[in-house]
Amino acid sequence: MKLKITLFAIVSLASFSCKKDTIDEPTPTTSFTAEVNGIYICNEGTFTDGNATISYTNGTEAETIQDVYKIANDEDLGDVGQSMTKINNKIYIVVNNSSKIEVVEATTMKKSATITGFNSPRFMIEASPGKAYVTDLYANGISIVDLSSNLITGNIHLNGSTEDLLLYNGKVYVTNLSTSYLYIIEPTTDILEDSILIGPGGNSLQLDMNNKLWVLCGGDYLTSAPGSLHRIDPATKMIEFSQAFPASDFPTRLIINETNDELYFLNLNVYKMQITDSSLPTSSFVDAAGKSFYGMAFDRVSRVLYVSDVIDYQQAGRIYRYDPAGTLLNSLPTGIIPGEFLFLNN
Amino acid sequence: MLIKKVILILFYFSPLLLFAQDDTTALQLRAVIISAVRSDIQPSGLKTERPDSLLKMIHIDQTLGNYLTDYSPALVKNYGPGALSSVSLRGGSAYHTAVLWKGFSIANPMNGVMDFNLLPTFLFDDISIQYGGSSSLWGSGAISGTIQLGNSNIFVNNNSIKIGSRYSTASGFANYAESKFSIKNFNSSVKLFFTDEKNEFSFHHNDQLKKQVHAEAKGRGIIAENSYIFNSRTDLSFNFWYQFADRNIAPVLTESISKAVQTDKNFRYNFIFTKSAKHGKFVFRNAYSNEELYYNDSSLNEPSVSLCKTFISEPEYSFSINNIHSFQAGLNFTMINANATEFKKQADVIRKAAFLGYNLKYKNLSVSLSSRKEVNEFQNPPVVFSAGVNYKITNYINILGNYGTVYRNPQVNDLFWQPGGNLNLLPETGYSYEGTIDLNIRQLVVKNSNDSNAFSIQMTAFNKEVNNWIAWTPHGILWTPSNIKNVHSYGTESNLLFKKKFRKIGFRFSVFYGYTISETTSSELAFDASVGKQLIYVPLHKVGGVISVSYKNSVFTFNQNYTGIRFSSTDNLHYLDAYNKASVQLDQKLKIQNTILSMFIRVDNLFDTDYQSVLNRPEPLRNYSFGINITYIQKK
Numbered sequence: 001m002k003l004k005i006t007l008f009a010i011v012s013l014a015s016f017s018c019k020k021d022t023i024d025e026p027t028p029t030t031s032f033t034a035e036v037n038g039i040y041i042c043n044e045g046t047f048t049d050g051n052a053t054i055s056y057t058n059g060t061e062a063e064t065i066q067d068v069y070k071i072a073n074d075e076d077l078g079d080v081g082q083s084m085t086k087i088n089n090k091i092y093i094v095v096n097n098s099s100k101i102e103v104v105e106a107t108t109m110k111k112s113a114t115i116t117g118f119n120s121p122r123f124m125i126e127a128s129p130g131k132a133y134v135t136d137l138y139a140n141g142i143s144i145v146d147l148s149s150n151l152i153t154g155n156i157h158l159n160g161s162t163e164d165l166l167l168y169n170g171k172v173y174v175t176n177l178s179t180s181y182l183y184i185i186e187p188t189t190d191i192l193e194d195s196i197l198i199g200p201g202g203n204s205l206q207l208d209m210n211n212k213l214w215v216l217c218g219g220d221y222l223t224s225a226p227g228s229l230h231r232i233d234p235a236t237k238m239i240e241f242s243q244a245f246p247a248s249d250f251p252t253r254l255i256i257n258e259t260n261d262e263l264y265f266l267n268l269n270v271y272k273m274q275i276t277d278s279s280l281p282t283s284s285f286v287d288a289a290g291k292s293f294y295g296m297a298f299d300r301v302s303r304v305l306y307v308s309d310v311i312d313y314q315q316a317g318r319i320y321r322y323d324p325a326g327t328l329l330n331s332l333p334t335g336i337i338p339g340e341f342l343f344l345n346n
Numbered sequence: 347m348l349i350k351k352v353i354l355i356l357f358y359f360s361p362l363l364l365f366a367q368d369d370t371t372a373l374q375l376r377a378v379i380i381s382a383v384r385s386d387i388q389p390s391g392l393k394t395e396r397p398d399s400l401l402k403m404i405h406i407d408q409t410l411g412n413y414l415t416d417y418s419p420a421l422v423k424n425y426g427p428g429a430l431s432s433v434s435l436r437g438g439s440a441y442h443t444a445v446l447w448k449g450f451s452i453a454n455p456m457n458g459v460m461d462f463n464l465l466p467t468f469l470f471d472d473i474s475i476q477y478g479g480s481s482s483l484w485g486s487g488a489i490s491g492t493i494q495l496g497n498s499n500i501f502v503n504n505n506s507i508k509i510g511s512r513y514s515t516a517s518g519f520a521n522y523a524e525s526k527f528s529i530k531n532f533n534s535s536v537k538l539f540f541t542d543e544k545n546e547f548s549f550h551h552n553d554q555l556k557k558q559v560h561a562e563a564k565g566r567g568i569i570a571e572n573s574y575i576f577n578s579r580t581d582l583s584f585n586f587w588y589q590f591a592d593r594n595i596a597p598v599l600t601e602s603i604s605k606a607v608q609t610d611k612n613f614r615y616n617f618i619f620t621k622s623a624k625h626g627k628f629v630f631r632n633a634y635s636n637e638e639l640y641y642n643d644s645s646l647n648e649p650s651v652s653l654c655k656t657f658i659s660e661p662e663y664s665f666s667i668n669n670i671h672s673f674q675a676g677l678n679f680t681m682i683n684a685n686a687t688e689f690k691k692q693a694d695v696i697r698k699a700a701f702l703g704y705n706l707k708y709k710n711l712s713v714s715l716s717s718r719k720e721v722n723e724f725q726n727p728p729v730v731f732s733a734g735v736n737y738k739i740t741n742y743i744n745i746l747g748n749y750g751t752v753y754r755n756p757q758v759n760d761l762f763w764q765p766g767g768n769l770n771l772l773p774e775t776g777y778s779y780e781g782t783i784d785l786n787i788r789q790l791v792v793k794n795s796n797d798s799n800a801f802s803i804q805m806t807a808f809n810k811e812v813n814n815w816i817a818w819t820p821h822g823i824l825w826t827p828s829n830i831k832n833v834h835s836y837g838t839e840s841n842l843l844f845k846k847k848f849r850k851i852g853f854r855f856s857v858f859y860g861y862t863i864s865e866t867t868s869s870e871l872a873f874d875a876s877v878g879k880q881l882i883y884v885p886l887h888k889v890g891g892v893i894s895v896s897y898k899n900s901v902f903t904f905n906q907n908y909t910g911i912r913f914s915s916t917d918n919l920h921y922l923d924a925y926n927k928a929s930v931q932l933d934q935k936l937k938i939q940n941t942i943l944s945m946f947i948r949v950d951n952l953f954d955t956d957y958q959s960v961l962n963r964p965e966p967l968r969n970y971s972f973g974i975n976i977t978y979i980q981k982k
Binding site: 019021022023046048049050051078079097098099119138218221222250252268289290291292294309311312313314315316318336 | 598599600601602644764765817819820821823824830863870871872873874875876882886887910911914915916917919920921924961962
């Protein structure tokens with residue numbers, strides 16, 4: 001009998017666990033209003049997990065708030081928050097794998113409309129007053145959106161994965177991840193007017209102080225075609241500068257400073273070059289030092305460089321703020337996979 | 347809701363959990379176990395589970411993934427009916443559980459994952475789940491455990507044919523047929539199945555009732571397992587398994603549509619030649635598999651096609667000095683030819699290994715030692731070994747213990763996928779140890795042994811560590827696999843089984859409980875907040891149980907299980923809710939001379955629970971299944 005009781009006691013004790021199956025939830029923030037110099041970070045979230053979010057900060061940890069879209073609207077943003085574009089007093093949040101764009105008020109994040117009908121939207125630009133273009137990964141074209149009705153009114157056929165856009169001198173320039181061309185669209189007629197041969201995998205473009213276009217190409221990792229950087233005179237469509245990266249490099253995120261004379265891009269590390277340089281930089285401006293740099297942007301008012309770290313793509317990321325000399329100022333928490341930035345006062 | 351909680355408390359509060367270890371009811375006149383020397387010398391000391399006849403009966407129309415979800419502490423990631431289902435034991439990854447058919451690994455060497463929704467329970471008479479590390483016997487990947495499948499080639503008195511069908515309101519039709527016969531020295535078991543599943547089940551999303559779309563799945567397969575006995579010392583087993591699955595991949599809840607499709611086609615052959623002598627046994631085992639995987643969706647410029655051919659040859663020898671000491675030795679030669687749309691060229695991988703083993707059986711003590719060394723041109727796995735002990739203290743108390751070192755080679759895709767494949771990857775390595783107390787309490791209270799009566803408890807504590815854990819991480823825009831972290835897993839598993847037959851009424855009650863902590867202990871990634879956190883999708887708690895009442899040819903079964911919260915982000919800031927799931931089933935048999943008609947009706951998700959095994963992959967609400975099968979037995 002004693003043996004039985006002893007055995008029962010041993011078994012009972014052994015079967016109790018130490019960790020409880022509960023989560024202590026933090027007290028939720030219930031309201032939100034952005035400051036004039038506020039910054040939004042678009043966090044993609046894990047693909048298909050539907051956990052895209054928008055973070056907000058004024059550059060300090062005390063004023064960094066997560067998931068402000070949900071705070072404002074009491075609903076999840078969707079799957080893969082790709083980019084944000086500010087047009088007038090509204091922000092258009094492109095949610096890639098949910099095939100939609102959420103239209104929100106700039107300082108409160110309150111939703112006013114949803115634009116649907118896309119395939120896999122990526123980036124948006126106001127091509128002409130009241131009209132926007134939205135690039136797409138799989139649609140083989142660019143959607144035309146009427147900004148007053150928030151409806152897709154047309155499509156510009158363009159094979160491949162259209163990516164970044166830039167409006168200059170009445171033309172819209174579009175990069176394409178799948179081809180080796182920079183495309184030129186006339187926004188008054190929505191006609192694809194011309195294309196310029198650059199290199200495979202055009203992912204980002206900027207306009208410098210001399211009104212020259214800079215296009216960064218990430219290469220083609222399937223064919224091992226290298227990435228490249230090009231400077232184009234939009235008036236003549238001639239390529240004035242063209243340099244290839246080493247075969248194992250896949251550069252992304254070309255950005256420019258507030259005086260439009262210094263370029264930055266990501267190639268594992270952060271690199272910086274002057275628009276007058278004759279060759280690509282060989283040493284990094286900011287070394288990643290084990291971090292997984294993913295997104296980058298330059299605050300043209302505060303002159304602070306923002307770089308995001310996605311860590312393992314399955315946890316909350318961080319952003320790092322650097323001064324013009326490349327000195328780290330601080331780092332701030334974000335949502336999962338911080339990718340794009342929007343500066344309210346830029 | 348109250349009923350659910352009461353029932354769960356009854357299960358959970360019973361701290362004595364029992365596990366069914368015996369209870370195969372197959373007729374055994376001349377049991378010829380055609381397996382492997384290593385199966386004969388299963389490392390002592392590792393906890394092993396085998397579903398009894400009741401559990402196999404109520405799951406005959408389902409998959410092995412369903413069985414493991416309901417009746418074991420295994421982590422099952424189920425992407426929905428008809429979709430991918432992966433299994434991991436004791437907080438490991440899906441790559442750390444080796445799945446063996448006739449002792450040969452059947453996980454695709456390219457991605458290393460076995461899809462358990464492609465394993466109908468019906469196909470296998472013998473299902474054995476062995477927890478713990480056994481790399482010294484089974485090689486790469488046997489870190490958290492092994493699941494061994496097969497039909498035992500038992501020579502029976504009777505030939506039989508069985509055909510059956512099931513309709514489920516959640517999935518659709520599943521049909522199966524089986525033939526078992528033996529003629530003189532030849533024995534054959536042939537099993538077929540055909541499934542045509544619409545998977546148009548109902549679920550809730552954003553407070554709306556919805557129906558699943560684009561989740562159709564069609565499958566067919568045949569397993570033929572044959573053996574021929576030349577004489578009392580020589581026999582040959584030759585086995586064939588063909589399986590085809592054509593599936594639409596349903597959209598996740600965050601997508602509006604999906605156009606993804608996947609086709610799996612597998613051929614597997616093996617033959618096992620056994621020659622026994624007075625003091626020894628020689629076994630020559632060979633296997634060949636040809637696996638094709640086709641995947642396409644709108645995001646791909648062209649479909650992704652993976653082709654993999656694997657050839658394995660294993661000569662093994664065991665000999666006994668006397669009834670106490672025995673030794674084993676063997677070699678393994680594995681050749682893998684793999685190709686994929688994403689490979690630059692065909693990948694050829696050759697692995698060779700040697701293993702040694704020693705067994706001691708003396709009175710109530712059984713000890714086994716084994717070690718293995720593998721060589722291949724890409725990695726240098728360490729020599730691994732294990733030591734196990736099984737000691738019967740009394741008639742009702744058994745103690746088991748095992749310590750072993752383990753390893754896992756990178757998968758072929760990890761090495762050759764372009765872009766990103768990394769030929770410099772190190773194998774994952776580690777150790778695993780465990781201890782089990784096995785109490786046959788019935789022996790304390792009942793003098794007469796009886797298969798219909800049992801009362802036993804089993805408790806296991808385990809601890810393991812895996813270093814150089816491989817994971818794909820981003821390097822800029824390029825993903826590549828690296829040895830990025832170390833993981834420590836530990837916990838307890840408890841089982842209780844109580845069976846009692848009183849006249850014509852039988853009662854069976856079984857409960858299991860698993861408590862698993864599996865944490866990242868270090869990481870190569872800077873500022874990685876996953877250090878010190880639970881791995882994603884590994885629940886801390888999993889508990890479940892079965893109550894069954896039988897009367898003559900009727901059996902009523904109720905089962906319920908609770909799966910605790912699972913984190914969906916590596917920093918544990920996001921999680922999936924815990925859930926309860928229950929089902930009831932009524933089985934009725936009707937015997938008419940040589941024919942047995944069996945029917946069942948089952949209600950799954952009895953309490954209409956909204957739950958997800960994987961984030962944003964919906965699972966069916968309450969649904970109903972009806973099944974029938976007819977067995978004709980030809981008595982010799």
